[in-house]
Amino acid sequence: MLNWIERRTGFISMAQDFLTEDVPGGASYWYVFGSATLFAMILQITTGIFLTFWYAPSAATAWESTRAIYLNPFQHFVLSLHYWGSSAMIALVFLHLLQVAIFGAYKSPRELQWVVGVLLLLVTLVLGLTGYLLPWDMNAYFASQVSLNITGTAPIAGPFIQQLAQGGGVMGTETINRFFGLHVWLMPAALVALVGAHLAIFRHNGPAGPVVDDPRTLKKPGRFWPDQMFMDTVASFFVFLLIIFLSFISPPFLDQKADPTVALFVPYPAWYFLSLFGLLNLFPPQLDTVATIYIPTLFLLVVLAIPWIDRSMTRSFGSRKGVLWGLAIVTLVIVGLSMQSQFSIMGKQAAGPPALSEAQILAPAQAAATPAASSSSSASSATHGASVFSQNCSSCHGAQGQGMPGTFPPLANNPVVVGDPNNVINIMKNGLTGAIAVNGQTFNGTMPAWKSQLSTQNIADVITFIRSSLGNNHASAVTAAQVGK
Numbered sequence: 001m002l003n004w005i006e007r008r009t010g011f012i013s014m015a016q017d018f019l020t021e022d023v024p025g026g027a028s029y030w031y032v033f034g035s036a037t038l039f040a041m042i043l044q045i046t047t048g049i050f051l052t053f054w055y056a057p058s059a060a061t062a063w064e065s066t067r068a069i070y071l072n073p074f075q076h077f078v079l080s081l082h083y084w085g086s087s088a089m090i091a092l093v094f095l096h097l098l099q100v101a102i103f104g105a106y107k108s109p110r111e112l113q114w115v116v117g118v119l120l121l122l123v124t125l126v127l128g129l130t131g132y133l134l135p136w137d138m139n140a141y142f143a144s145q146v147s148l149n150i151t152g153t154a155p156i157a158g159p160f161i162q163q164l165a166q167g168g169g170v171m172g173t174e175t176i177n178r179f180f181g182l183h184v185w186l187m188p189a190a191l192v193a194l195v196g197a198h199l200a201i202f203r204h205n206g207p208a209g210p211v212v213d214d215p216r217t218l219k220k221p222g223r224f225w226p227d228q229m230f231m232d233t234v235a236s237f238f239v240f241l242l243i244i245f246l247s248f249i250s251p252p253f254l255d256q257k258a259d260p261t262v263a264l265f266v267p268y269p270a271w272y273f274l275s276l277f278g279l280l281n282l283f284p285p286q287l288d289t290v291a292t293i294y295i296p297t298l299f300l301l302v303v304l305a306i307p308w309i310d311r312s313m314t315r316s317f318g319s320r321k322g323v324l325w326g327l328a329i330v331t332l333v334i335v336g337l338s339m340q341s342q343f344s345i346m347g348k349q350a351a352g353p354p355a356l357s358e359a360q361i362l363a364p365a366q367a368a369a370t371p372a373a374s375s376s377s378s379a380s381s382a383t384h385g386a387s388v389f390s391q392n393c394s395s396c397h398g399a400q401g402q403g404m405p406g407t408f409p410p411l412a413n414n415p416v417v418v419g420d421p422n423n424v425i426n427i428m429k430n431g432l433t434g435a436i437a438v439n440g441q442t443f444n445g446t447m448p449a450w451k452s453q454l455s456t457q458n459i460a461d462v463i464t465f466i467r468s469s470l471g472n473n474h475a476s477a478v479t480a481a482q483v484g485k
Contacts, residue, residue, distance in 0.1 A: 024209025080247035104315035141258035278337030385465030401470035412471025
């Protein structure tokens, strides 16, 4: 069978050549970061495929589908693996690049191998950035809004890129769909292509080996199989156990659903962007662009150019003191800025109003009803309805009920909303699909059925708020009894 496959594909001889490759100086745990990163990437792709089975990308369903994942133990575990796997992958790519820089393995003829590795780190960071928004909770919304606003400050193409990524003037379903497409399709495709290019260049140049002035002094070369393969497997297995451990003891937190009407909310960015936020804190507001665009861009260009900046003739540590001291200083600065940013954000969050626990957030909507919500007074009903609206409706229909052109109709000054209450109740409970016309404009969004998500009282209160408080709406209140009928 193996001979039959070999004659038709050549896979057997290719695998043999790969496995029997010499490792200069013998196998070492210094060389495991690349294989561990590859394992983390495979884990991310696998868990990500499962998550797409359960996640629904729209402003009306993103948080709700994420909440459903949290309430299912197996799905929540898969999500936790994906969450911690992303952190592990970013950390491993960074450590791999740092190890290559320390060993001087970027020097000729491996310059392009270094450039591809840096691009891999960038793509991995974009994957983390685009995935951060998808739960559509408060932290995801406002942290992503900060990132998009930073993008918009870039000269020339900044505003265009922000509009393209955001899908319009405000964040909503278009933003989720575009981030989802980037996270699930474009960036993984770029990642796989870059990994393939990185491995192909590595195979062409071979391993750089340990740092020595005279390669002839190295001990007899080892073999990739079984020596280095064993060490790679041990390291990857350790990474997997660590991800599983963190998934059990510290699963990701789901905040309340995104509410754009909240005036003051302090978002917590992903740990790998804390240094950028820390850098932003060092500059006055009028120099924000310097901190968020110019300095990071200059830093990236310098990192990409390291193989050409380093003019030493050998890879020895003594001949590359400038590069090594630069690496040490930059690493300490990144760690220091990250810690400063974290303490700053924690202080701001502590000074704000107390946050709900995850148990309260994940509790059924019926449990959230308050005595004010159950009052027969239309005023108190509308007050509670405003809270229900901001948590469940404002992300699509806008904080003031202005809607989203072409997608979600306005609720303010809408003749249907202030008309027959039974029509509004039916739409609210059972949803609405297909194109509709409101005030001469066509909308083609999808209204979810809220009867399984909100209690009868909550539906009555939010309809009362919409009919009496948005725009020029001044229609009668709706009671829970009407909704029940």
